[in-house]
Amino acid sequence: MNVESFNLDHRTVAAPYIRLADRKVLPAGDVLSKFDVRFTQPNKGHLEMPVVHSLEHMFAEHSRNHSSQVIDFSPMGCQTGFYLILEGDWEPEAVMGLVQETLEDITTATEVPAANEVQCGWGANHTLEGAQEAARTFLAARDGWSQVTA
Known part of the structure; x- marks a missing residue:
């Protein structure tokens, strides 16, 4: 199939993990690296939408304090994780x-950035506490992030 993740057997992965999903060389020679940042076990668990939404806002904001090469941090529709797209060959x-570093920032944050009607399309759909709990859970499994399959 054309979509990389559709070729991944989701029954064989062991979340949480971080996996290189794709690397693209653009026509001008620029490189994009796309990572699968999986928080929950596919088809066994998921993040609630206010948690997904808040993690998206918080990671997008805080990660750029650590790298100017962050292009995007997008939630997966299945609510099990995110795609992190970076400029360069990471x-x-x-x-x-x-x-x-970014998740550690999230655990100590005092608010969800741009969680209001002016800056967000659903400003009321956020949970600072839920995002922080998900970040702490992911951080607690740090030693296993490179192991994608059981």
Whole structure:
């Protein structure tokens, strides 16, 4: 299939993990690296939408304090994780460092950035506490982030 994740057997992965999903060289020679940042076990668990929404806002904001190469942090429709797209040819260990620093920031944040009607399309659909709990859970499994399958 054309979509990389559709070719991944979701029954064989063991979340949480961080996995290089794709690397693209653009026509001008620029490189994009796309990582699967999986928070919950596919088809066994998921993040509630206010948690997904808040993690998206918080990671998008806080990650840019650690790297100017962050292009996007997008939620998966299945609500099990996110795609992190970075400019450049990133190795998984460097991405894990960026993710760790960002999630540590989230655990100590006092608000969800742009969680209001002016800056967000559904400003009431957020939970700081839920996002922080998901970040702490992901951080607690740090030693296993590079192991994608059981």
